Structures are given as structure tokens and as C-alpha cells.
Amino acid sequence: MRVLKPDTEAEVQDAIATAFAARTELALEGNGTKSHLGHAPAAATALKLSGLAGITMYEPEEMVFTARAGTTLAEVEAALAKHNQQLAFEPSGDNATIGGIIAAGIAGPRRFAAGAARDHLLGFTAVNGKGERFKAGGRVVKNVTGYDLPKLAAGSFGTLFAMTEVTLRALPKGTSTVLAVEGWTASQALPLLRAIAGSPLDPTGLAYVVDASLALIRLEGQAEGVAARAAELRRTFVRTARTLDAEEGASWFRKLAKAEPLFAPATGLWRVSIPPSRAEEAIAALKPDNWVADWAGGLLMLEFASTAPRIHETVRALGGHATLIRAPEPVTEPFPPLDAATLALTARVKYAFDPARILSPGRMYKDL
Amino acid sequence: MQMPELDSRLLERRGEFIAALLALVPDGVIADDDALVAYDCDALTAYRQKPLAVVLPRTADEVSAVLAYCSANKLKLVPRGAGTSLSGGSLPVGDGILLGLSRMNRILEVDLENRCAVVEPGVTNLAITRAVEADGFYYAPDPSSQIACTIGGNVAENSGGIHCLKYGLTTNNLLGVEFALIDGTRVRFGGKALDPGGLDLLGLITGGEGLLGVVTEVTVRLRAKPPEAKALLIAFPSIESAGQCVADVIATGIIPAAMEIMDRFAMDALEAYCAPGYPKQAAAILIAELDGMAVEVAAAAAEVEKIARQNGALECRASASDAERDQIWAGRKAAFAAAGRIAPDMLCMDGTIPRRALASVLSRMTEMSKQFGLPVANVFHAGDGNLHPLIMYDVMKDGDLAHAEAFGADILKLCVEVGGVLTGEHGVGVEKRDLMPLMFTPDDLAQQEAVKCAFDPQALLNPGKVFPSLSACVEGGAMHVHHGRMPFPNLPRL
Secondary structure (H helix, E strand, O other): OEEEOOOOHHHHHHHHHHHHHHOOOEEEEOOOOOOOOOOOOOOOEEEEOOOOOOEEEEEHHHOEEEEEOOOEHHHHHHHHHOOOEEOOOOOOOOOOEHHHHHHOOOOOOOHHHHOOHHHOEEEEEEEEOOOOEEEEEOOOOOOOOOOOHHHHHOOOOOOOEEEEEEEEEOEEOOEEEEEEEEOOOHHHHHHHHHHHHOOOOOOOEEEEEHHHOEEEEEEEEOHHHHHHHHHHHHHHOOOOOEEOOHHHHHHHHHHHHHOHHHOOOOOEEEEEEOOHHHHHHHHHHHOOOEEEEEHHHOEEEEEEOOOOOOHHHHHHHOOOEEEEEEOOOOOOOOOOOOOHHHHHHHHHHHHHHOOOOOEOOOOOOOOO | OOOOOOOHHHHHOHHHHHHHHHHHOOOOEEOOHHHHHOOOOOOOOOOOOOOOEEEOOOOHHHHHHHHHHHHHHOOEEEEEOOOOOOOOOOOOOOOEEEEEOOOOOOEEEEEOOOOEEEEOOOOEHHHHHHHHHHHOEEOOOOOOOOOOOEHHHHHHHOOOOOOHHHHOOHHHOEEEEEEEOOOOOEEEEEOOOOOOOOOOHHHHHOOOOOOOOEEEEEEEEOEEOOOEEEEEEEEEOOHHHHHHHHHHHHHOOOOOOEEEEEEHHHHHHHHHHHOOOOOOOOOEEEEEEEEEOHHHHHHHHHHHHHHHHHOOOOEEEEOOOHHHHHHHHHHHHOHHHHHHHHOOEEEEOOEEOOHHHHHHHHHHHHHHHHHHOOOEEEEEEOOOOEEEEEEEEOOOOOOHHHHHHHHHHHHHHHHHHOOOEOOOOOOOOOOOHHHHHHHOOHHHHHHHHHHHHHHOOOOOEOOOOOOOOOOOOOHHHHOOOEOOEOOOOOOOOO
């Protein structure tokens, strides 16, 4: 595979404009840490954006920063940590680029409470499939000026445009407490997590690790508030909840964010987003070899030694959708299949940005 | 502000259209001239135009049928919820119909276990909260028009409210919609599960201002009501000190549920209107709301008060009950009405700036007010930088409206100059349409207009709104056909 690695936005524009003129397909990537998601790139040339790096603006008092899309997550997090701030959507992958994190729609355990990448991306600059540079959004949260293209950018896997610069919210890190409930079965723990999610305790982590019979509840915020809520949780829900020490608690949530450390190597892993009340049904119908529930049961990570039986149909019938994380053999539909009308609309939206279909063709859907 | 020229071919067919629409929506077509007057504008009352007819469907199937008919007959349409838009988002066009969604007002499902509700687009924002509050839940985005505005309209405008800093806008509280495309097809984006399965088309159409399709069903996220909420009313000797206090509070990591600043002019207007008892010597007041458990509210309130005093606060009152909290807010909620009493007419602007620019922007506005000879009061969502300058004028005075609009445009230009945006929550509509080039280059606008073409290539939905130029969506010419093969050959074209 031929690799293009521009160093500046102008070079990105040049590379794509040239490709557009010649109808050369390009597989977009940051550092390539998410290349296992979706279909394998069909394009013969990779456009690597990791050369566009550096934080160009950071105003902690305004809770906002701008970085070139190829800046690593590690660099972003280190800069924010100096001011006790963070990316609230809890992405993971130190070597991943911030642009790639957004394009892959990566979010961690806090997603159900604090939102995903799409809720924290305020604006961006990009180059579309014709080599044209454009910007969208801004640097403020209250912004309804024009179409909300940042929402579209998140999770678009490089199929619409190449982001060159992104502006995101930086939110305060609070005190964090993780409580563990040990020895409960899934049928006891999942309803507990749902009940806590619907309470004013404002949890930012609600997970269940079935092979450890371990439910994990995270509370974050101002110190006095967190302590009061932890006490209230014990009083109202489960007296035996045990506070984990800081490092143990943080370690569990890091594993949940990455998912793979919780499972055996080289097995099939699927990520299922589901209405939390249907989690038990999904597990019963799909019979995974192992599983972990996150987002109060709204996210199931399912492990299969071999293929997952008719996972898309089953999950769709329960009101959810399934995305492949990894599989021992290629899978025909790593993304949730779309109905005809939505697929057609998706194609038209792609056409609006990439009419010659040169940007990461086939990455999400074979024909797009 | 010019609206697109009327298409006489459409006007000529008015009778035919009305007959056809009556067949599709039997008891839901208003065509009588006098009755149409009631629909000739929304809350941007300076601009009025009667539509050809008003169509009020009761079901999603009726919406689809009407859209399919419009599409086949190139008939324009303007969707409307409750018509509370301050930017002319549902201003009718004379050669199109007004599609009112207010009859679709049923709450279809309340699903507390999954913390969501499924409702029709004509349900009011407040009605959603009312339906779930007895169980300890609420729907967080709370625009000040919430008693009247519809959730479908909220989706189209990506509406906000005073609690955005902590709880987000509509787009951050939306799980799914059913969306009718211009040809009548309905698609579902999202649902009760988080994250899209594919591109975030839900996020794209939220804030689409009725230009991309029509919302026929909405799934909203519900939140548990915090056990306690306390309001602090803090008086400052200057706008600068109030603004600095806000910045300092945020720097500690506390994110209050709401933070509002009012200037002296707004306070004087309020004093004359409803005497809320705000401190008379203050140059600015800050109302901060803290919510959560009692212990953390108390701790946060103490911290905010300490920071306020460090910034020279003259006075700090904290509510000790829900009634006292409501009283503190009563003045802020009456601010627009109070300002509206001072002059015969008022333009309510809406721009967002970085918080740190507040003092300098307000000071520039004072200068501009003198230059334009028009008074302006300021109410400011301090937490998120969303400004609402209230410009007072008299429409009976020759040229006063144009003058007020020019003043408003200059304010928005200033917002963009300091790193902000043209509109924080009211939308672009017609009001700010011609100012879009202040924020976006021709390439930026062209990219957005291309998105419009993906949804509505004939430009039938909400013409004359948001984008300054009518761009044609040329299909065959622009599309590259390689070796005789169309791109995406199996996919249907609109």
C-alpha cells in the first residue's frame, strides 16, 4: 500500500485534489490504530494524517481547545491534565490521533452520562473529497449557526472528509469514587444498575463484569458531593457496596474503556448498543461465551469463540444495533446493516462531500 | 430582508392544491383568507406572509402523503410547530403551504426503565416534563417558550434554555427521531439505544431548521430530577466583576445548573415592570443555580458565594426554599416582557461569545447604542456565553426597524469577531440568513448547501431560510459517471 503523509493542511488539500482529479481512492487514517474496525480498506493508497500534530489553542477558563487532527490522544490528555481537565467522553488509545478518535466515534464508560465524541466536538476544519477546504461549527457550545456538521464528523470513519483541525470541550476532572458490588448474578446486578441510572445519584460509570460477578459504580464530582452520594447509594440501594481504592477503581474503568483487556485474545468481539431493559434478552438470545455490560446495560461487549449467530437481526429486533470490534475471520457486515431508505440517504450525504467516492470507499458499507 | 420571488405557476394552481390536500387531510386544511392571517408569521413579527394554505395533519401517514404530493407537484412547504421562533424559522412563503404539526400532540410512550419518552412532534416541551415529573423525572432542555414550543420545533432548532451549560442542548438530549423526507419516505434515526448505527444523521438533522425534512416522532432522554436546587442572587459593582466571578467558578470545576447575568438597564426595566426586588445599587446581577444532593448544593453554594465576595460582590442572597428560588428566577424570566414595555417594539438578538469577551462586548454595545440612538438591555447566559441583547425601537418611526436590524447585525458581527457565533439558540431563520457570510466562506456555505441537496434537491422545504443564496442541486452534471457507471448504481434517487 502506497502511503501519503502530508505535514500541513495545504498538503492534505493537494493530496486529495490530486486524487480527485485522477479518481484515486484513498484510505484515510490517523495512526492506523482503528484499522480493524469496519471493512478492510479497499483503497490502494493510504492518506496518513498523523503528521498534522500540535495543540494550537487551549483556554482552560473557556473549557475549550483546538488541536490539529493528527495530535495523539496522549498529548491532548497530558495538556488537559495540567489544568485538571479531560475529554469527558473517555476515549482510549494513547497512540490514537484525536481526529481518528472522533472519526471512529470512540467513547468510554462515561458515555451514557457525559455524552460521546459527537457531544464534545464543537467545530472542525476539513478537506472534502474534491480537495476543498471547509470549516464547520465554532468554538462555543451554544451554536446553532448552520448545519451541525460536527455531529456528522463523529463516527464517519474517514468516508466523508479528512479533518485537519478539531475544536473540543475540555471539562473539569472531579474527584472519583468507584464502588463495587460483589457476588451478584447478572439477573440481580443488571436491574440494580438500571435503577441507579434512573436515580438522582448521577453516576458516571455503571458496569457489570459477569465472569467476576462484579458490578462497578462510579461517582464523580466535588468531593463532598461524591461522598454524600456514595453514602446515599449504600442507604438506598446496596448496603454492601465496597469503595475500591483509587487505583483499583481507575484500572477497572480503563479496562472497560478499552474492552479487549477484559477478554481472551483473538476471539470474536462485538459491541452491542441496546435499550438497557433488553440487555438480559440479548444475552439469552445470543449466548456469548463471555460478556461485559456497561452504560447501565445499554452497552454489551460480547465474546464469541466462533461466529456470532445472526447478531444483527437479533439485536435489531430488541431495538439496538451491533458493531464488530474484532473477529477471527472477515465478517460480511461489521457495521449494523441499514434499511434501503437510510442507505440511500447515506449515499446521498456521502455524495455531498465525496462525489467521486475516493475517501475510504467501502470502509463502512461495501457500496459506499 | 428579501424573501424569494413568488412562483406564479404555483399561485395559479392554488385551487387545485387545496382540493388535493383536502383529500389527503380531510379535516385539516385552512384556506380561508381571514383564517390564514393567524398563521402569517411566527414570533419574528416584523415579517409576515400568508401561505397558500395551512395543512394540519394528525398522523405521520398524513405527513408523508402531503410531502409526497408537494414533491410530485413542486409545491413549497414550511414546517411549523407552535410558531414561537424568534428568527422567522416558520415564516410562511406565499407560494407554499404551511405544514403545522401541532395536531400531532400525543405522548406515545413513557419508558422510565430506559429513561426515555416517545412523543409526537407537536407535544410541547413542558408537557414532556409534566408527564414524568410525578415519577421524579424531567426533560432537561428548557427554552423560555417551553409552555408553548413543540418538541418537533426544538429538534429543528436544536433549542437550548438556561440549563444548557450543565445539561446540554436538544441534540445532547435526543435519542431518536422518525423523519419524513421530502418524497414522503420516513426513516428512523436512533431509538432507545445510544449511538447511531452508521452516520450520525440524527445529529445532522437536529438544528436543520426545517430545511431537510419533517420530524414525525421524537424519542427524548429523561433525567432524574435533582433532589435539591438552590438559586443565588448576587449583586456586582460592575459587569467585569460579574463576568470574572463566572470564570472563577468554572475554573474550580463547579458547573452550576444555570448562570445568568443581567445589566443595569434590564434591571431597571424589571423594577418598573414587576418590582422583583433586585439590589438597586448593582451594575450587574448574577443568578446562579446549583442542583444535586443537599450536601453538595450547600458546599457548592458556599464556594460560589466565597468566589463572588472575592470578586467584590455587593450582596449575595441564597434561596432557602423552592418558593424563594422561584422568586429569584421570576425577575429573570420576566426580563424580555419588561424590556418590551419600555419601547413599542423590541428586537431580541441571540449571539454567543467566549465568556471572557463579555465585558468588552457589552462596553462596545453601549457605544453602538449611542451611535444608533437605540437603547439596548442585556440578558446573558453567562455560563455558556449566549447573549440576548434586547434592542428597543418603534416600528411606527420611519426607518427604525431597519436601524434596529443594522444595530443587531453589528452586534452579531462583533460576536463573530471575538470568536463567537451568530446564533446560540434562536436559529438563523430569515433573521440572520444574510449574515451567514460573516461566519462562513463561500466554500463553507457551498458544503452545507450540498448537504441540503442530499435531502431536498428541489429546494421545496422552508425556502428563503438560513442560506443567503438559492443554490441549484444539479444532479447529472456534477456527478461523475465513470466508464458509463453511475456512482452507487443500486441506490434510488430522490
